[in-house]
Amino acid sequence: MPIRAVVYVSGAGKGIASDRLGLSSGKLDWIVDDAARFNRNAGVTGVLLFDGERFLQYLEGPEDGLSVAYSRVLGASSHNGIVELQRGRVGQRRLPFWPMKWLPVEPQELRRLAHADWTRFNQRGDAGNANATAMDRLVGLVEPYAIAA
Ligand SMILES: Cc1cc2nc3c(=O)[nH]c(=O)nc-3n(C[C@H](O)[C@H](O)[C@H](O)COP(=O)(O)O)c2cc1C
Numbered sequence: 001m002p003i004r005a006v007v008y009v010s011g012a013g014k015g016i017a018s019d020r021l022g023l024s025s026g027k028l029d030w031i032v033d034d035a036a037r038f039n040r041n042a043g044v045t046g047v048l049l050f051d052g053e054r055f056l057q058y059l060e061g062p063e064d065g066l067s068v069a070y071s072r073v074l075g076a077s078s079h080n081g082i083v084e085l086q087r088g089r090v091g092q093r094r095l096p097f098w099p100m101k102w103l104p105v106e107p108q109e110l111r112r113l114a115h116a117d118w119t120r121f122n123q124r125g126d127a128g129n130a131n132a133t134a135m136d137r138l139v140g141l142v143e144p145y146a147i148a149a
Contacts, residue, residue, distance in 0.1 A: 005046075005060035005094075005121060006070050006087040007138075009114045010079040017053050031078055032102050035069075039099040044069045046095050047142050048102040051110040055079055058138060060093055085134075086118035094139050097146040105141070113137055 011017070015027050032048060039045065042065030049056040059069055074082065116134035132140070 001062050003060055003090050003093055004063050004066050004088065005058065005090045006066065006084065007056070007058045007118060007134075008073075008082050008084045009110075010055045010057075010082040012050070012053055012055060013078045013080060016078060027078065028102060031076070032100050035072075036098070036100040038072065039065075039069055042066070042069050045093060045097065045099055047098065047138075048100060049105045049110055049113070049141075050102050051105050051107040053107070054110055054114075056105075056110050056113055058095060060090055060095060085114065086121050088121045090121055094135060095142060097142070101145075103142065103145055109141070113141075 012028075016031075028050065035048075039059075039061070042061060044059055044061035044065050046057065046059040057073065059066060059073075061069070113134060116137055118134045120133050121135060129136070
């Protein structure tokens with residue numbers, strides 16, 4: 001079954017923004033639990049990076065499941081200013097680890113990823129390489145958490 005992916009950035013809504021560790025409100029945990037519950041049934045996996053103000057989310061899965069999950073993302077009022085960075089086919093899953101999980105990142109890290117080259121979604125390089133694609137960078141960032149889990 002072909003796997004499709006989408007990646008976007010957005011701004012966190014009030015009640016989530018400035019709660020970098022996600023500790024004070026619990027809202028982000030609630031959203032991610034809800035997202036993971038849906039994604040698990042839909043065969044969707046990915047990650048949600050959060051820098052205290054902004055999100056960068058990557059989702060991948062079969063077309064039907066992914067499109068419903070993404071429409072839930074687009075309809076959510078807990079974030080705003082969604083900018084889609086890329087969508088398309090991927091040869092195989094790159095982030096199969098979680099139905100969804102949020103990870104804290106530094107603002108400059110999120111900014112660097114958002115401005116990296118997302119055009120070659122499905123090509124593999126090396127995260128440490130100067131020619132690393134945005135996808136390679138994202139995988140490089142996330143993999144240590146997956147190994148630790
Ligand atoms: C940053 C963010 C990421 C989300 N990711 C997913 C997702 O991966 N899959 C999904 O089905 N819903 C996702 N959602 C939707 C939430 O699970 C939830 O249904 C929604 O946020 C609730 O609506 P509200 O934000 O208007 O309170 C996401 C929402 C936000 C704000």
